[in-house]
Amino acid sequence: MRYWLMKSEPTDVSIDDLAGFPNQTVDWYGIRNYQARNFMRDQMKVGDGVFFYHSNCAVPGIAGIAEVCKLAYPDRLQFIKGHKYFDEKATPENPRWLNVDVKLVRKTRLLSLKELREYEALTNMRILQRGNRLSITPVDPKEWEFILGKLNAE
């Protein structure tokens, strides 16, 4: 069992959107970065823990907890001509992009990026490193437990 942090722009899919979806589940579409894709393809298993992170918004930070509920499979948007996520080099026989499905566990208080930066225990967290842009990053089990503690504390 692994832990992950997955970024979503709340104008696209917010934690409240996720809570309102059927089965409180979303297909994590639109990943067009090989490193992030490979995490989904090679490492993510059903039941893995996910911090649902709001990015590119007024107060970025962790907005809830989710879990992987379906293994990686081809991202359907890569085949839709004219779509933002269309990829002409991808075919159903040889898809290039994948996504897992993610299900809400619970909404939490918003643990802001600013607050994350305040904790000594999290200084090595991927998301906090300079220049980090990767939208899916592994979370160390110790970091996961530490953050859970902070989320449960208030």
Next chain:
DNA sequence: GCCAACGTTGGC
């Protein structure tokens, strides 16, 4: 809206 950092593309 700015811009630093990073990833990708494509000419050579």
Next chain:
DNA sequence: GCCAACGTTGGC
């Protein structure tokens, strides 16, 4: 295979 140009991410 190098690397300049370009595009994207995402905090601020």
